[in-house]
Amino acid sequence: MKWLSDDRLNHLRSIVGNPDFSSTKYRFVKELGSGGMGTVYLAEDTELDRLVAIKVLNTPEVTDDLRNRMIREAQIIARLEHPGIVPVHDVGTLPDGRIYYAMKFVRGSRLDEYAAQGASLRDRLRKFQAVCDAVAFAHAHGVIHRDLKPQNIMIGSFGEVLVLDWGIAKIRPRMNTDEHRSEINPCSSVSIRGNTSHGTVIGTRDYMAPEQARGEVDQLDERADIYSLGAVLHFLLKDQSKVSKAAQAIYSKAMAVEKDRRYSTASELSADVARLLDSEPVTAYRENALEKVSRWVSKNRFLVLLVLAYLLMRIIFIFTSRP
Secondary structure, eight states, X not given: OOOOOHHHHHHHHHHHHSOOOTTSSEEXXXXXXXXXXXXXXXXXXXXXXXXXXXXXXXXXXXXXXHHHHHHHHHHHHHHOOOTTBOOEEEEEEOTTSOEEEEEEOOOEEEHHHHHHTTOOHHHHHHHHHHHHHXXXXXXXXXXXXXXXXXXXXXXXXXXXXXXXXXXXOEEOGGGSSOOOOOOOOSSSOOOOOSSSSTTOOOSOGGGOOHHHHTTOGGGOOHHHHHHHHHHHHHHHHTTOSOOOHHHHHHHHHHTOSSGGGSOSSHHHHHHHHHHHHTTOOOTTOOOOHHHHXXXXXXXXXXXXXXXXXXXHHHHHHHHHTOO
């Protein structure tokens, strides 16, 4: 009898576990990652000759509830047509009855990986603004992400910023639809327990608003995402050698324990970051007189240098022109 090696056995197990795309236009390439109730695969769209990412429901027992939640997740992403949100291309059913949806395959680095590569402070802040813009767009359409963190943000090959993993997003009632309470998690480390009712904690602890950590699902609004954005900003700044008090005040305000003390919108948070980049006073911090002068000098450094150069030349001229 010929025994199979461990590597061969693992290879066979992976083949058996791979999804059957034979009835679709997609060809399996490899698994990208798994988490929660869904696994994401890299596949080739044979009709359009492009690579796509396909999320497939993990469980083989597909109930109407799971099917509806999977479709609802795809619908949430599909309705958010924004350059900073990964678009959905297709949705369908595999031969074994599992729901799948295909989305753009993003090449690039996660935000935490991007920051570790030594991105400058200014570039980090610009990327953060792009995240805020995508989140503000989602909020304008009544969608709350609920799991914003560096691992769920991608920096594409051309510097584009994309917010991923909308699997536990919630739709606000103002959209004239039932609240979305999906527990499906597309490849991220989310703690999920039971149904998303009061007392259930969903999200990522270090980036989760206090009210979200308490399981107050019915009380969550856009300010829960504001808290998470503040935590992302803190992450981007914590390894910098010099962080201004104004910058610290921005993420501290976004991460206020009481949600009424946070920025009310992602656009307001982004606007304060823009002021910081332009060396303008931010709404989150009240400067003293010395700080105002220092900021003005920093903003007008070239003009200050010209004046100093002129004064120095005048002094030299006065001393050299004496008989």
